[in-house]
Amino acid sequence: MDTTCYIEVHEDGRVTQGAGPDAHRRAVAGASRLFAVWPGQWRSDLFAIDDLDEFARAHGIVHDEERTGLADHVHDVRWSLADREENPRSQYVTIDLRLACGCSVKDRRSFAEQMREQHGWELAVTGGWGYHTNADGTTYTFRARRKSLRLRS
Numbered sequence: 846m847d848t849t850c851y852i853e854v855h856e857d858g859r860v861t862q863g864a865g866p867d868a869h870r871r872a873v874a875g876a877s878r879l880f881a882v883w884p885g886q887w888r889s890d891l892f893a894i895d896d897l898d899e900f901a902r903a904h905g906i907v908h909d910e911e912r913t914g915l916a917d918h919v920h921d922v923r924w925s926l927a928d929r930e931e932n933p934r935s936q937y938v939t940i941d942l943r944l945a946c947g948c949s950v951k952d953r954r955s956f957a958e959q960m961r962e963q964h965g966w967e968l969a970v971t972g973g974w975g976y977h978t979n980a981d982g983t984t985y986t987f988r989a990r991r992k993s994l995r996l997r998s
Contacts, residue, residue, distance in 0.1 A: 850882040852891075866906045873897055905955050914951035919963050921945040927986060937969060937988045950976070950985050957987075967993040 851864035855877045861868075864879070871877040872894070879894040894900050902909035908917045924942035950956045957968035967990035976985045 848884050850884070851894075852880040852882060854878045854880065864900075864904055869897060869901050869904070869906050872900075905958060908955075912952060913955040914949035915955055915959060916946070916948050918946065920948060920959065922960070922964070936991060938991050938994070939986060940989050940994070941984050941986055943982055943984055949983065953987075965993055966990075 850862065851868070853861045853863065853868045853871070855861070855871070856875075868877065868879060872879045879897070879900065881892045881894055883890045883892065898907070901907040902912060908915075910916055921944065922942055923945055924940050927939035927941050929939065944950070953968075953974055954970050957966075957970050960966040960968055969988035969990075972988060974985070974987050976983050978984075
């Protein structure tokens with residue numbers, strides 16, 4: 846969850862915030878411990894993160910095909926501007942896409958990261974996204990930065 850706070854307690858007693866690859870590496874090496882603060886309405890609960898492999902999969906530090914629905918390969922992506930896209934000057938456009946490689950998108954952030962690495966696309970990871978399935982397969986709808994798709998306005 847975006848509201849979960851991650852805390853790293855270093856072996857020298859320093860306390861920092863974050864859950865990135867460097868924090869994971871230090872925790873695996875025994876140089877720090879990781880904690881998660883789960884916010885509630887009346888109180889927050891603190892949990893020690895004891896499964897560092899699961900932590901790495903959940904944060905995309907280690908690829909997790911089961912959780913994301915995405916194989917770790919270059920995706921065969923077929924895309925087009927959505928029919929409802931009307932503003933030729935909008936910074937973001939709506940695109941419809943299909944994955945011809947057989948993958949499915951279960952985790953939008955992981956997919957956005959793969960598309961950034963593979964195609965240079967900047968997909969929005971906040972706001973709405975969706976999909977629909979029919980006899981032709983599954984079509985996903987995303988918002989993408991127009992310039993990253995190399996479209997002409």
